[in-house]
Amino acid sequence: MSTSLNLDKDHLTACISCGLCLPHCPTYQTTQDESRSPRGRISLMRGVEDGLMPLSKEVIESLDTCVQCLGCETACPSGVQYGELIGQTREVLNSHRKVSFRLRAGLWILLHMRVLLFGSRVLAVLQRLKLVPNKALPVPSRIPLRGVRYVQNDDPEVILFTGCVMDVWLSQVHEAALSVLDSIGVRYMISGNQVGCCGALHSHAGFRSTANKQALEVISALPPDLPILVDSAGCGAVLKEYGSLLGTQEARIFSSRVYDIHEWLINDSNWRESLPTRRPGNKKVIVQDPCHLRHVQKAHTSVRELLTPFVECLELDDEGLCCGAGGAFSVDQPELAKEIRDKKLKSIQRAGRHLVVSANPGCMIHLESAGVEILHPIQVVAEYIGGKEDHE
Secondary structure (H helix, E strand, C coil): CCCCCCCCHHHHHCCCCCCCCHHHCHHHHHHCCHHHCHHHHHHHHHHHHCCCCCCCHHHHHHHHCCCCCCHHHHHCCCCCCHHHHHHHHHHHHCCCCCCCHHHHHHHHHHCCHHHHHHHHHHHHHHHHCCCCCCCCCCCCCCCCCCCCCCCCCCCCCEEEECCCHHHHHCHHHHHHHHHHHHHCCCCEEECCCCCCCCCHHHHHCCCHHHHHHHHHHHHHHCCCCCCEEECCHHHHHHHHCHHHHHCCHHHHHHHHCEEEHHHHHHCCHHHHHHCCCCCCCCCEEEECCCHHHHHHCCCCHHHHHHHCCCCEEEECCCCCCCCCCCCCHHHHCHHHHHHHHHHHHHHHHHHCCCEEECCCHHHHHHHHCCCCCEECHHHHHHHHHCCCCCCC
16 A cells, blocks of 8 residues: 655655765665665655655655755755755655654653653752762763753843753753853843753654644744844754744744844854953864754854954864754654764864863753763853953
8 A cells, every 4th residue: 555755756856866975874884774765765765755654664764864964955056955855754654653652752752841841850869879870861871850940131122032842951051141141231031941842853863743723822922023042953943944934924024033142242243342352261062063053054154253353263173973862863863873873972072171062951961971071152152251360
């Protein structure tokens, strides 16, 4: 019995199988398996869509092992809309195979902030008691025991989107972002727990109806006229895509107000006027680009521009190859995620023994669990603006 993936025929036929995507596909580079490449997966999608092959276990496994980093889209000379193809396919797959309990449970928890908060506090206590090995779960090595009470301004000029996991596990990044805004006199409010999850991981995992529901809730919960700053590359990517996800004018206007925080700061006149003139020390940092910042938002150069007055940015030699975190990928495909990460670790080692910066919580957690010293770029900026000169 044939299965329709409901794919756009023009998108499917746009791929000419030239192979220019192969060096940029982490699963192909790791496995050297054509069925784990973008053109191989598109070929399988065509076969299923045209009724030439069944949606077999082997086909599903090939499609499930895509990280959805979209490095292939950036490299593609034909403009293949691979993200749309794999996103639609994942949605259909969820109705034809059993989704792991671990993934379903994790995605459910993200939609219930009280459960996430409680569970995280329990994990934090267990970590302190050394009852949870650092590498047992895809979580930070030290989850905060208490939540942060952010000071907000009257008459805000911008909104900082705090999300769900990032706010509970990596609130220090939000604090750094707010301290930078304070330093240049920008008034702000936060989205907070009442807004919560943006639906990025649900969209990534193929649960588009849930992602759309979250998008509607986020849009209705936030003021309609302020810029929305995001310090999580994955969240920023999906917030910028609400317009295409929902297809409404309201959603398109909302998405037009979303900025990666680095992107917004380098274009803000307050930042330009307040930028310190000193260049403290000779600190070097390795910049690891999150795929959602490099390939989806295409705002990765703003990270370097923001950091350059303070530190020297070192580039990796892998042309932005994915680290293997991939949203929910490291939860659903842990072994392959580690194999992909090993390639990133070798690239980091070749760059030298320096601090790594990455603008996405998933990448930060995934690399930290392998022993990488890592911070968010905005944390580095906040430290220098705060007058700390000794970072060695």
